[in-house]
Amino acid sequence: MALLEVKDLKVRVEEREILHGLTLTVNEGEVHAIMGPNGSGKSTLSHVIAGKPGYEVTDGQILFRGEDLLEMDPDERAAKGVFLAFQYPVEIPGVTTMNFLRTALNAQRKARGESELMVPDFLKKVREVSKSLNIPQDMLKRGVNVGFSGGEKKRNEVLQMALFEPSLCILDEMDSGLDIDALRIAADGVNALRSPGRAMVVITHYQRLLNYIVPDVVHVMSRGRVVKSGGKELALELEASGYAQFEDAA
Amino acid sequence: MNVAVAKTGSGRAVSDLFASAEGRLPGSPDVMAARCEAFETYERLGLPHRRIEEWKYTDLRALVGEVLPLAAVPDATALKRAADAVKAHAIAGARKLVLVDGVFAAELSDVKALASEVGFKTLRETLDKDAGLLKTASTDAVIAVNAALATDGVVLSIADGTQLSAPVQIIHVAIAASASAFTRSQVAIGKGARATIIESFAAAGAAAYQVNDAVIVSIGDDADVAHIRLMDDAADAVNITSQFVTVGANTKLNVFNMTSGAAVSRLQGFITLAGEGSQLSVNGVNLLKKTEHGDTTLVVDHAVPNCVSREIFRAVIDDRAHSVFQGRIIVRPDAQKTDGKMMTRALLLSDEAEADNKPELEIFADDVSCGHGATAGALDDSLLFYLKARGLPEKQAQALLIQAFVGEAIEQIADDTLREHVIGIAERWLERRS
Structure with a gap:
């Protein structure tokens, strides 16, 4: 069974259709890159998988280990092992990172029927x-x-990924706003988390990130659909020729 | 001219209230004369209503209607019940002074331990000699009726240079239903003294009761004082508290007020900075639900130059509750180099929740730095989603953000034990919510 199956997904935001029948299958252990121009629907896909409010799914399915993800609240999805690394992680004044990490980890464990992690272990x-x-x-x-x-915000996302041990990590534009050193540290953190039981979906506008996080599969998104899929060499091709050809195809 | 006899909502004559209480009221003939005068003031004014500017948002005539008759003197059974409430609300290590239905309860208090460091008398004992305690600058009707009907209270005097080894906690416990308790206390803190005074209000099963408390605090020069008030009265009770605080020079005063109970409450604090170089920090949290009405009204009077005042107030309002914050900073003509800031924020947890913020600056000096800010809004959806995406269920995500929101005010409490105690109150309030 595939870890993640997105089938013919159609999504609207305020009466405007953003995803027009997107299909994507991700198996355990695989790293997929989703590339595409601005406005192609990359972030919308990541938000809908994580359960962000404000998106209306009009057709299609998202299955996670065969279960209907769209029926679950965001916290249930997190407990099942879905993790979205935010493009713009929010600031939460008054909640210390340590308290947040412990509260979140224990909430996930509780939802899975596991005992709370003891403080020293944590x-x-x-x-x-x-x-x-x-x-x-x-x-x-x-x-x-x-x-x-x-850079610190993105590293904090990777820290959470490492602690929560999700089986599906979606990295939404992890490279945005990072200089090359910050990018390398974050990417090294992500690479350390690659494992046969864990899949990653790396969403990015630029090929640059994929030099550090080398994908197994590359998808090109344009106008709300996956228009082409291929191996890692597809990313290099895109870097040379740009997205314009796919915009016409879509 | 015919003068109509003032009637309350239930048709009882207002004057009956005083007549029926008279046998219970301590005091020499002078004191009784002062009480009569105060009651006449109250009769003339009646309960405050919305056409009185200071009470615009808290119309006691509409919200309360009438002052209930005095609660009976607590009997042995009542005191036994009060003991459980005292246990539940006592702060670890503090020396307790307990008032049950407006009567001092020696058997529940730590008078002996206190006596080594603090001069202590009851109001009842003090009023035989001194009517001064019934006099305050304000002629507010709720203060007047308190002066008329105060049955008891504590009178504390902390000598110059005393460093209290433990906080003093005054605990008000309500036992009797559908009755009222009037208390008045005085705390005199000497020069160079260091003290923590806590006031707690709680119920032991009582319902639909009314509390009217007045506290008069004077603090000498070079002192370091924390004044904490924790009001957790029954969900259908009324609590009206008036605080009069005078601060000397080069003194540090840290005030914290928590409202987490009562159907209708008003805390009015009048703090006068009367000595130069003092630092005042006044912080508060209102936690309101259902149809509760909680009013915090603060007047900070910079009467002299070179003082700093900071006010941080947070209100969390759920259901159809109504929070009021009125903050006035007065800077007198001589009070140059005053630095006064006030920030109030309200968090609305439901569409029907209501917050009224009324900040006022009255500045008569020209070389000052004063400011205020007020906000009201709902929880931030983007923060909620982030927390949910990390596995926190909706209510838990909300609770974490609410704790952070009130935390900004609670953090101002310097003492670790006290701060943890207050955080615990907020946590329990949030647990009851979910």
Whole structure:
């Protein structure tokens, strides 16, 4: 069974159709890249998979391990193992990162019928992961993302990914706003999480990110559909020839 | 001229209230004369209503209607019930002074432990000699009726230089239903003293009762004082509290007010900075649900130069509840170099929730830095979605954001035990919500 199956998905936002019948299948262990010009519906797809309100699914299905994802609340999806790394992670003043991480992890465990992680085990794990991501301990005591740089915010997303151990990670424009060093640290963090049981969907506008996170499959999205799929070489092709050819095709 | 006898909503004559209470009221003939005068003021004014500017948003005639007769003196059974409420609301390590239905309960209080550091008398004992305690600057009707009918209270005096080794906690417990309790207390804190005074209001099963409390606090120079008030009265109770605070020079005063109960409540605080170089921090949280009405009205009077005042107020309003914040900063003509700031924010958790914010600056000096800000709004959907996408169910995500919202005010409490206690009150309120 595929991990994620998106079948003929049609999505509207305020009366305007953004996705016009999108189909995508992702198996365990695979890394898929979704590339496309601005406005092609890449972020809409990621939001609909995560369950963000404001999107109306008019047709099609999203199955996660064969279960209907669209019937679940966002928190249920998270507990099942769906993780969206936000393009713009929000700032939450007054909620320390540490408190947030523990509350979220325990909420997911509770929903899965698992016991709460003991504090010492949790702290040990956070320390290990944050060290590997070059996240200073004092950042964890601050409000979630408050005063964080663009790179720090993205690393904080990767930190959560490492802690929550989701089986599907969707990275929405992880490279936006990052310089090359920040990008490398974040990408190294993501690569460390690649495993046979985990799939990733990397959404990006530029080929650059895919030099660091090398995909198994590349999809080109245009005007709300996947218009072409291929191997990693497709990304390089796009870099050379641009998206224009696909805009015509769509 | 014919003068109609003032009647309450239930047809009882207002004057009966005083007549029926008279046997219960302590005081020398002078004190009784002062009480009569105060009651006449109350009779003349009646309960405050919306046409009185200061009470515009809290019309007690509409919300309360009438003042209920005094609660009976608590008997042994009542005191036993009160003991459980005291246990539930006591702050670890604090020395308790307990008032049950407006009567001091020595057997529930830590008078002996307190006596080593604090001069203590009941209002009842003090009023035999001194009618001054019944006098305050304001002629507000609720303060007048308090002066007329106060049955008891605590009178504390903390000598110059005393560093209290434990907080003093005054706990008001309501036992009797459909009755009222009038209390008046005085706290005099000497020069260079360090003290934490906590006031708690709670019910032990009582319903539909009324509390009218007045506290008169004077703080000397070079003191360091925390004044915390935690009001968690029964869901159908009324609590009206008036605080009069005078602050000396180079003193630090940290005030915190929490409202998490009562159908109708009003806290009115009048704080005068009367000595130069003092720092005042006044913070508060209203947690309101159902049809509760919670009013926090603060007047900070910069009477002298070179003082700093900071006010942070947060209201969380659910269902059809109504929160009122009125904050006035007065800067007198001589009070140059005053630095006064006030920030109030309301979080509306339902479409029918209501918040009224009325900040006022009255500045008569020309070299000052004063400002205020007020916001009202719902929880941020983008923050809620982020938390939900990380696995928090809706109510838990809301609770986390609400805690963060009130946290900005609660964080101002310096003492760890007290701060944790207050966070606990907020957490329990949020748990009851979900």
